[in-house]
Amino acid sequence: MKKTPQLNHIREQITSVDKSLLELLSKRRQLSLEVARSKEVDVRPIRDTQREKELLSRLVKLGREQGLDAHYVLSLYQTIIEDSVLNQQAYLQLRADQDGRKPSYTIAYLGARGSYSFLAAHRYCERREMEMQDMGCHSFDEIAQAVESGHADYGFLPIENTSSGSINEVYDLLQHTNLSIVGETTIDVSHCLLAKPGTTSEQISAIYAHPQPISQCSRYLAHHPQVKLHYCASSAEAMELVSQGDHTMAAIGSAEGGALYQLEPLERHLANQKVNQSRFIVVARKTVVVPEQLPAKTTLIMATAQKPGALVEALLVLKAHNLNMSKLESRPIPGTPWEEMFYLDIDGNISHADVQQALHELERITRFIKVLGCYASENVKPTRLENSQLMIEPNSSRQEQEAVTECDSARYSREFKTNVTEVLSGELHLGNGSLTAMTAINAEDLLPSVGQQALALREAGFQAVLINRLEQVTPDALVQLKQQLNHAGLQCILSVLQPADLAVLQPHADMLLLTGKQMFNKALLSQMGALHIPVILERNTMASEQDWLTAADLLLSCGNQQLVLCEAGIRSFSNPEELTLDLASLVNIKAHSHLPILVNLCYIKPQQRAQLACAANHLQTDGIVLPVTDLAAQRLLLTQLYQQRCS
């Protein structure tokens, strides 16, 4: 279609607004560096989450006045603050490094330009304004040797990936090097299908890629069985081959990397997991001193005595010194079958007394211990706002959970576990004392306009969508459902009505709901108990409270502790045709069980809904489920509930 002059004019305005936005962002960065300089003088911590909270709630309010929704403003500013914190950290770390600046730094990494390791190294240097001379290597050993021999200043080694887990080869290498870990960096890995310009998807008959991306994109590749796969030593090699080939070839790699080989993305987001990130460690010959204002991580390896409880004993030392362990890995020790070397990441600075004391104590009870490095942690956890703040004026206060008295030794009981179970799924947090709002909808009503509806539901104040009647939905449509809901910041809960659906639904759900109709199905309870994603157990309309808790116990006994109960109404004698909400059960369960509980109001008479929602809210229910009708009214009700919860 021909562009009208009006369109051109509007686009010019957008271009000019974008330019101003970038100028302002750059100015904000400069100011943030000035803050870092002042913190250097006053020796104040870089991160100030209280300030971030105040700033975010003010901006959310201001944004709303300008017609910008809270979630949009929040996610933009979380990104901006992450950048600001990482820049401040990089600045202070550079100031603390004694050697002074070099005109350029030689960086050893795996593969060639365009590989993910190259991108990680490039970003790390860019943030530090370090000029990078890149030295592509063929193996992790070659990287370590390049740094040890002085041919390179730093080496970049991938240590873990959110979809494929730890990279054992790198852990094994760390047992033998004299190098120190001096930094870490995490990059988003977004796999694209890359081809020469002008290529169409239909032309592709061969895909070239490194084994890691192939395993991370297995679901996409399974949908294209006719395409031949070629394994390459690195993503860069795959891209190079394709750039020299014809239009039947494609590579898997990043869009940024592809651009270095004049390749264009034909398709994006190929990875099975939505969040696909790789963490790299930076190694050097000399250790660094991490300024005390920065969050530090200390990585060590140790071999414990060959006796029962030796590892627990070592971990208790950390507990005694109040040190958090963010990672624990074990690897075999070559030449000594069945003996393990443990790798630990501890949140703490090696120059602090608590870390040093813990290390001394560990020396006494281990057979071998070595610190691999202490470095600034780049894990900037986004500061969040309470759900209530996203809906109404900032006014957060959390009510404490009631104390428990009665005991019971079943797995669901508070005697078995004193702390309340907290169930986490994306931003959704059940069991922390706040109220979560969910809505329920049938798949056939959601599918035709899922993107649009998802945004409206999020704006109405819901955090999750429970989808019913999924029997006829194809796997492709399920992918769409989850993607679009997650994109709008909503969690996708799929309801399992029959056992045969479980295998199909599970890969596309953030959480699963076992419907009340299946509550007595022991086989299904066991299957869902073996899963690693949160499960909601709905009460059968004819089940006693004890039946329901017995079902919960069976599920918990199979391993899955991320369990949520859901009261959706029972048949009572007063009105057997309609469901009655069993609020007495809610009180009982809150008092005697550590499991979070939801109240589903979809099957209750519409006239009673608002009143019962308020009652359930008073009783500290962890979440409510409302039907999808009349969103304006639901928004009002939710605002009222959040307000009630805060007062």
Ligand SMILES: C=C(O[C@@H]1C=C(C(=O)O)C=C[C@H]1O)C(=O)O
């Ligand atoms: C800029 C600062 O440092 C950090 C970054 C912030 C930001 O970018 O807004 C806010 C608080 C701190 O975590 C500051 O303390 O003001």
